[in-house]
Amino acid sequence: MQQELIKAEKLKAVEQMGAAISHEIRNPLTAASGFVQLLQDDYLSRQKRKEYLAIVKEELFSAERVIQDYLTFAKPALESLEELNVKSELRQIISILQPIANQNSVEIITDFSIIGFIKGDGQKFRQCFVNVLKNAIESMPHGGYLHVSTEYSQNDVTIKVKDTGVGMSPQQLERLGEPFYSTKGKNGTGLGMMVVYSIVRAMDGSIWVESDVGKGTTFHFQFPTIPIKGNKQTGRV
Numbered sequence: 001m002q003q004e005l006i007k008a009e010k011l012k013a014v015e016q017m018g019a020a021i022s023h024e025i026r027n028p029l030t031a032a033s034g035f036v037q038l039l040q041d042d043y044l045s046r047q048k049r050k051e052y053l054a055i056v057k058e059e060l061f062s063a064e065r066v067i068q069d070y071l072t073f074a075k076p077a078l079e080s081l082e083e084l085n086v087k088s089e090l091r092q093i094i095s096i097l098q099p100i101a102n103q104n105s106v107e108i109i110t111d112f113s114i115i116g117f118i119k120g121d122g123q124k125f126r127q128c129f130v131n132v133l134k135n136a137i138e139s140m141p142h143g144g145y146l147h148v149s150t151e152y153s154q155n156d157v158t159i160k161v162k163d164t165g166v167g168m169s170p171q172q173l174e175r176l177g178e179p180f181y182s183t184k185g186k187n188g189t190g191l192g193m194m195v196v197y198s199i200v201r202a203m204d205g206s207i208w209v210e211s212d213v214g215k216g217t218t219f220h221f222q223f224p225t226i227p228i229k230g231n232k233q234t235g236r237v
Ligand code: ADP
Pocket: 131, 135, 136, 137, 139, 163, 165, 166, 167, 168, 172, 176, 177, 181, 182, 183, 184, 187, 188, 189, 190, 191, 192, 193, 194, 217
């Protein structure tokens, strides 16, 4: 099944994200520091100490997850429009995620067109695709294949991300991108896809997704290309 996922009501929520995110980070940090205070008691039993330390650790992980999904590449208040070489950006992201892929026995297969330049903020682009690729890897806990490919045409660059993971039902697909929607319990934030939609929109791009439960998911991204000047067009790899 196929569906265009950019929807006005989902995007409205994105605008309220900033406040929600800092809230999501502050909550676990407040909890962690509360338990650190309790740990300062010299007469605490060994058992309680262990219990509190486990809570602190879990809360810190939770804050870290939010940061990872939302702010990995963020530099405060710096928005820059650059000419992005889609292939080299994707290569960089894949190298960051390779260790997680290895851990999950996921093989990453790439097929990139030689050229493909789009306009955007490099940090945001990386944040977007880290989330997409991380989700794809996480959808294959018992291993699988992750295909990342690009196609170039005169007007658009298409990026395809295909996994052989658990897939999504039509109902799940419908909720994709909703703030805090996650099927990963404590291990998820439900922020990753929010971030993806907002970034893709900011870059005048579009997203389509096809998914089959038990078979896998394919994301299609399309971004307007930058008209090529000089000799870039004939550049070879
Ligand atoms: P999180 O990864 O923290 O759960 P996301 O916003 O990144 O939050 O993703 C939301 C949900 O969308 C995930 O919990 C998962 O159910 C679903 N999802 C996203 N990408 C995929 C994928 N490639 N395969 C299967 N399900 C996916």
